[in-house]
Amino acid sequence: MKKKFRILVATITSLLVALSLTSCGKSQSAAATDGTKKLFTIRMVTQTSFNELNIADELGYFKEQGIKIEYTGVLKPGITEYQLIAQGINDAFVxxxxxxxxxxxxxxxxxxxxxxxMVDNPNFPHVRxxxxxxxPxxxxxxxxxxxxSISGVAGCTDGxxxxxxxxxxxxxxxxxxxxPNPGQQxxxxxxxxxxxxxxxxxYAGLAVAAGGVRQIGTSWDILHSPGAGLSVRGFSDQFIKDHPDVVKGFTEALYKAHVYINSHQNESKAIIAKWLKLKPEDLSVFWYDEDKTINPEYINKWFDISESIxxxxxxxxxxxxxxxxxxxxK
Incomplete structure (x- = not known):
């Protein structure tokens, strides 16, 4: 089973390296043409884990809002999404x-x-x-x-x-x-x-399915709060100012994806498995916030954690x- 896990990790890593080499550094086009309809292009990093972006893309939720997603490659070690936004390479952090x-x-x-x-959930923990x-x-x-082992210094890894x-x-x-590479940990x-x-x-589900490991705790065991697992999506202040309608369409597409994932987990696993070239039955999933807005209490919880450490x-x-x-x- 360990050999199977190593083969899966090697396959994923090879795929992501290829994507990184061929995709990074593309220039932004204001719109992409889909038949007679022009779609606004939003550039973001290529996803390497379970996520709602690929699902919203696959189900056509972005397209419904007049948006086309351009994946610009995986993050390289030591580089953040925010740096790529500052450099004009990407538009969104996700x-x-x-x-x-x-x-x-x-x-x-x-x-x-x-x-x-996503948010934390006792049945669908953010971190295992x-x-x-x-x-021992x-x-x-x-x-x-x-x-x-951690993927990088962040609030949810070492934090x-x-x-x-x-x-x-x-x-x-x-x-x-x-x-930092997917599956390495x-x-x-x-x-x-x-x-x-x-x-x-x-990868938590993949590791457990491969055998030879056991769980000693989860992020929920530590924090007992949905908000402590909250992730957020956004843009530069300038992008928001220049394209407010696009931002509204983006949040609508994500909301629809969140509701879909929580109520269609098997179908969502199948979609992500196709993108990551894995088996659906081996995957573990996130639980997503079905609120349309960012909960201030969740933000405050993160600030308490961050300032305390x-x-x-x-x-x-x-x-x-x-x-x-x-x-x-709305």
Whole structure:
């Protein structure tokens, strides 16, 4: 089963590298032609995990709003979606949490969230913490001093665990191992290179299906809040100012996708499996916020977490600085 998992990871990685090499750096066209109808092109990163963007695209929800999505390639190590927006390569950010938006704004990149994404759910956890089946690690209380793989420094990768240890009154001395490519974290665990991995959908499901691992906790176990898993989608302030109707259409398409995913999980798995070239039955899914607006309480929760683990000092930026509900579906 480990061999099967490694083969799947290698296949995915090869596909994403090819996409990255052929797609990055394309210039923006104002519109794409679909028969006699002109569609407005929105550029964003190529998706590498379970997401609502590919589903909204596949089901025609963007097209209904006069939008065409152009995928510009996967993120390279050390590069953020916000940097690509600042460089004029992409238009939308679609993979971040509220702390990422706040940090981008603190760095001088004027971006604003306009729509919610997934939220945490006890039955569909945002992050699962996995160890090898024969590991002596039994709970999250045993992770200090261990090697933990993450995809990158963010509120939901290392941040949740730092927050957990802080609440327990423990000093963080985890040995963080950053592995940015999809599937690398889980593969490093099965190979014994790390002790614990932080795993997101769909790779959490893929790793469990391949065997040899077990779960010691989830993000819900730590935070007990839907809002602590909230992701957000948005644009630069200039894009929002220049194209308000496009932004409204974008939020409408995402809302429809969220409702569809929660009520059609098997069909949604099949769509994402096709995009990622995986088997639907191996995938785990996110649970999506069906509110049309971004919940202020969820943003405040993220700020509490972020400030407690030192991502920024209280007062450096306000929760209301990073999002707007002015373009939410009516």
């Amino acid at each position: 993979g971040g949490h509220p702390p990422n938006v706040a940090q981008a704004r603190l760095a001088g990149i004027k971006v604003t969230a306009v729509a919610p994404g 913490y996995l160890v090898k089946s024969d590991s 690690i039994k709970t999250l209380d045993d992770i200090n001093g261990k090697k933990v 949740y665990l730092k927050y957990y240890l802080l609440q327990k009154g423990k000093t963080d001395n985890i040995k963080w191992v950053t592995l 889980e593969q490093s665990l099965t190979q014994g290179l790390v002790d614990v991995t932080t795993s997101h959908p769909p 030192g991502l920024w000092k209280k007062g450096d930026i306000k929760p209301t600085d990073i999002y707007t509900n002015d373009y939410a579906p």
